[in-house]
Amino acid sequence: MPAPALDPLREAVTALAGVWADASTAADLDRSDLVAVTCAIGSARRALDALQADVAAAIAHESRPELGADSLAKQQGFRNTAQLIATTTGTSAGDAARLVKVGEAIAPRQNLLGEPAPAKYPAVQAAVTSGRLGGAGAALIVEFLDRARIGTDKTLVADVEQQLVERAVGLSLDDVRRLVTRAEAVLDADRLEAREEERRAQRSLSMFERDGMLHLNLITPVEEGAPIKAAIDGYVTAQFQARKDTAGVVDADGADADQRTVTMMRADALTLFCAHTLDCDSRMPVSGATVIVRINAADLEAGTGYGTIDGIDQPLSVTAIRRMAAAGGVIPCVLDSAGEILDWGREKRLFTRQQKLALVDRDGGCAMCALPPHMTEAHHINWWNRDTGPTDLTNGILLCSTCHHRIHDNAWDIRIENTEARSGTRGRVWFIPPPHIDPTRTPRPGGRARYDIAA
Structure with missing residues (x-):
């Protein structure tokens, strides 16, 4: 009679073979078949995880320390069970050790009288052996339950185990990890504050220079890091929205297109926020840093x-x-x-609040890419120091950090045409491209006026 653990694997392989029957490569599959193949691969992987966990537990039993030289792992030339499994399966020793833990947690047991007893975690066992829960997700749950059961009511642990397994089925490993985090908060509510204090004591920020780059390594509790993450993520989101909104107006050759990666945007965000802190009228406690x-x-x-x-x-x-x-x-x-x-x-060469509001009225946000006003800064067209440019509206423009760099790095010129006197309308902003982008240097409209329609 075939081993029950092999049934889910056979079913997954049969489903996989059925989809691939008339295809030689994945490119031959239509969209529905691609999804079906992915599901079959997932089922096969989970079935293999169950089988491998069962085998890993058996190897661990045959390699227990008290066997000495008769240990299976040592007879095969390995130091321990994890090393044997890691080497033969091509995984890491850590993954192998977690696999053994899962296998031991779902393996049948015996009581002191030699009578059959339930598995250590029966809900995890049922989900793994049926192919509904993968090995990695099961390992996260088992590691958590092993920690939580110490000093905790067993009935409560069993109830949390059942809920975790029910919710974890069909989730990604990242989502299972989030589930475990929530469950940990439920079972360890009394110890949360103490753990937070421990984490807070470990916060640090190291900075060093290497190869012309400044390296930052920030470690901070999530509650203190949340504003950092929210601000940086908000900046990245706004940049992608600006990229989407201006997708049809960039140069055909893409020379001016924002092609930054997410990690680049995050770095730019941190630079922008720190520069804003140094430049803010209501200074933050940075000890006069300049x-x-x-x-x-x-x-x-x-x-x-x-x-x-x-x-x-x-x-x-x-x-x-x-x-x-x-x-x-x-x-x-x-x-x-x-x-x-x-x-x-x-240092004090900033536009006043009233001037910034007037620039918002004229430019509507970034005068070049139309990013919202709160993501821009007022800049001098003729530089305040080099060109002795005045701090007035005809010499000011709203630009986001990206467009500011783009203008300076690529030698764009900016011209402000004051039309208020003759037509009663706001001024017009013109961006003049450098010769390598446009040999004729034809001015391009910017600011809010580019959307104005004359009656």
């Missing part, structure tokens, strides 16, 4: 050489220095040929 950029006046004028930032070892190009000089919260320090200070940039 970014000071130093560069030789001749290099700044000619676009050659390099500059430095106080406290940072890596030199920066003149292009990067100019871009930083146009941002808020940065004090440019211009030096003569002997290194003497010619001019300290002024």
Whole structure:
């Protein structure tokens, strides 16, 4: 008689073979068949997990320490059960150890009298052996239950086990992990605060420079990290929305298209938020932190050489220095040929709240990509320090961080046409592309006026 554990595996393989009967590769399958194949593969994998867990438990029993030299693992030339399984199946030792735990948790047992007894976790056993729950998900649940059963009412643990298994069937491993986290909060409610204090004591932020890059490694409790994640995720979402909204107006060759990855956007978000903190009227407690950029006046004028930032070892190009000089919260320090200070940039060069509101009325948000106003900053068209540009509306423009960099990095020009005097309407913003993008340098409309329709 065939082993019951093999029945789910046979059924999955039969279903898989039926879908592939008339196809040689996955490209020959239609959409419904692709989904059917994926489901059959999942069923086969879960059935194999059940079989492998059962075998792993048996190997562990035959390799128990008290057997000494007669241990199955040692006879096969391995130090322990996990090493034997990991080597023969191509998994890690950690995965093998978890597989053994699942196998032992769902294996039939005997009481002290040698009579049959239920498995350690009968609900997990039923779900795994029937092929409804995979090995990885079962391992998460078993590891949690092993922790939770210490000092906890067994009836409560059994009830939580049943609920976990019922909810875990059909979920991804990430979702099973979330389920376990919620269950842990239910069973360990009295210990949550103590654990939070333990995690909070482990928070840290390390920073170091290597190969011209600043590396950050942040470890923080989730309650304190939640605002960080929410803010960064919100920025990324807004960037993708802006990309979608402007998909039809980018250059045909895609030269100006926002092609940043999500990780790049996250890095840009953190940079933007920190720059905003340095530039904010209501300063946050950053101990007077200010970014000071130093560069030789001749290099700044000619676009050659390099500059430095106080406290940072890596030199920066003149292009990067100019871009930083146009941002808020940065004090440019211009030096003569002997290194003497010619001019300290002024930190307070910000547009007033009323001016920003007027810019929002004119530009509607980012004047280039139409990102919402709260994701933009007011920038000087003629730089405040280099060009002695005034802080007034005809020299101001709302730009998001991406477009700000795009304009400076690719040598775009901006022109503000003040039409208020002759027509009573708001001013118009024009972006003039560089010759390598448009040899004729035909101005492109920007700001809210590009959507205005004359009556």
